[in-house]
Amino acid sequence: MEFGILGPVSVRARGAEMRLDGEKQRTVLAALLIAEGSFFPDAELSWLLWGDRPPATHTAQIYNYVSRLRRTLGPDVGIFRRPHGYLMRIGTASFDLLRFRDLAGQGQSAILAGKYEEAGDLLRDALTLWRGPVLANVSEHLAGSEGPPLEEARISVLAGRVEADLAVGRHPQVLPELTRLVDRHPLHERFRAQLMTALYRCDRQAEALALYDHGRRLLGDELGVEPGPLLREVHRAILASDPCLHRPLDQWH
Numbered sequence: 128m129e130f131g132i133l134g135p136v137s138v139r140a141r142g143a144e145m146r147l148d149g150e151k152q153r154t155v156l157a158a159l160l161i162a163e164g165s166f167f168p169d170a171e172l173s174w175l176l177w178g179d180r181p182p183a184t185h186t187a188q189i190y191n192y193v194s195r196l197r198r199t200l201g202p203d204v205g206i207f208r209r210p211h212g213y214l215m216r217i218g219t220a221s222f223d224l225l226r227f228r229d230l231a232g233q234g235q236s237a238i239l240a241g242k243y244e245e246a247g248d249l250l251r252d253a254l255t256l257w258r259g260p261v262l263a264n265v266s267e268h269l270a271g272s273e274g275p276p277l278e279e280a281r282i283s284v285l286a287g288r289v290e291a292d293l294a295v296g297r298h299p300q301v302l303p304e305l306t307r308l309v310d311r312h313p314l315h316e317r318f319r320a321q322l323m324t325a326l327y328r329c330d331r332q333a334e335a336l337a338l339y340d341h342g343r344r345l346l347g348d349e350l351g352v353e354p355g356p357l358l359r360e361v362h363r364a365i366l367a368s369d370p371c372l373h374r375p376l377d378q379w380h
Contacts, residue, residue, distance in 0.1 A: 128140045128200070128203060128204065128217070128220035128221070129220065129221045129222075129223075130156075130160055130217060130220060130221065130222045130223065131222075131223045131258065132157050132160060132161070132222075132223065132224055132261065132262055132277075133223045133224060133227060133256050133257045133258060133261055133277070134257060134258025134259040134260065134261065134263055135258070135259065135263040135264040136153040136156060136157045136262065136263075136264055136265055138156070138199075138200070145199060145200075146199070147199065148195055148199075150264060150265060150266060151176050151188075151192055151266065152192050152195060152196060153264055153265050154175055154176055154265040154266040154269050155172060155176070155189065155192045155193060155196065156196055157262060157265050157269060157273075158171070158172060158175055158269060159206065159213060159214070159215035160215065160217070160222060160224070161224070161273055162214065162215070163225070164214060164215065164216055164217075165214060166209055166212050166213075166214045167212050167213055167214060168211055168212040169186060169189060169211050169212050169213075170211070171212075172189050172212075172213070173185045173186075173189065174268060175266055175268045175269045175272070176188075176189070176266055176268070178268050193206055193208075193213060203218050203219070203220065204216070204217050204218060204220060205218070223256045224277075226253075226256060227253050227256045227257075227280075227284075228280075230249050230250070230252050230253035230256075231249075231250065231253045231280070231283075231284045231287075233249045234246045234247075234249035234250035234253060234284070234287060234288070234291075235287060237249060237291075238287060238290065238291060238294075238377060239377075241375075241378075243291045243294035243295045243375065244291075244295055246287070246288075246291040247288055247291035247292055247295065250284050250285075250287050250288035250291060251288055253284050254281070254284060254285060254288065257281060260274075261273075261274050261277045261278060261281075262274050262277070282312070282315070285308070286315075286317045286318060286321070289301055289304070289305060289308075289318075289321050290321065290375065290376060290377065293321060293324060293325065293375065293376070294375035298324070298325040298328040298329060299325075299329060301321075301325060302322075302325045302326070302329060305318060305321055305322040305325055306322065308322075309322050309338070313342070313345055314345060314346065314349060314350070316342070316346075316354065316355050316357060316358045317357065319338060319339075319342045319358060320357045320358050320361045320376065321376070322335075322338060323335040323338050323339060323358075323361050323362070323365065324361060324372055324376065326338065327365050327372050328372065328373065332365060332368075335365050336362070336365060336366070339354070339358065339361070339362045339365075342354060342358060343358075357376070361376075
């Protein structure tokens with residue numbers, strides 16, 4: 128059995144998609160999955176399902192959603208009632224979020240060890256697990272509370288994968304992707320620093336410096352802050368034509 132939340136919430140068994148009965152049942156399933164085997168209180172489930180206006184029968188309704196989930200998932204997945212809440216054990220089933228975190232952790236360890244080719248492969252594999260906007264078919268309360276940190280984790284892994292590609296000299300290949308990423312995330316300083324580095328390595332120093340100036344103005348106008356240490360260091364290195372620009376960013380210090 129395969130559980131997925133990195134996109135629309137889904138369950139697959141023997142290669143076929145299993146039917147889940149509506150948004151609220153998907154919300155209960157996703158919440159229990161994200162808890163990773165820990166206790167999940169009725170009160171929190173109620174808030175995720177109905178916000179500040181739960182029906183008078185909310186406890187009974189949650190019980191019904193859980194009962195239907197038990198029937199759908201079968202005996203290989205255990206959903207257990209505890210005082211004032213539930214917990215779920217998925218046994219040997221796979222869960223895309225756990226797989227993503229495992230690959231991301233291995234990829235980060237490979238970067239720290241200087242194994243950039245291996246790191247790039249691991250982080251690429253982690254990113255392929257995303258099937259679209261995370262938690263795309265659950266309640267707005269669950270998507271609003273859990274979606275942003277999960278998306279932030281994806282962005283961090285993406286930045287790490289770009290870092291690995293730059294470290295092995297793939298700056299011409301990642302230049303178009305980095306241009307799009309900076310356009311979509313104009314205040315993300317790591318993407319901007321990576322794009323500046325790639326531009327410099329492609330003999331486009333003037334564009335790299337212009338990119339820094341544009342970012343500095345944006346940060347000042349939007350947040351009232353100056354560029355952080357990484358951006359400032361890359362800017363200084365470009366002005367000085369520092370050979371460190373041909374080394375991985377994580378090896379600068």
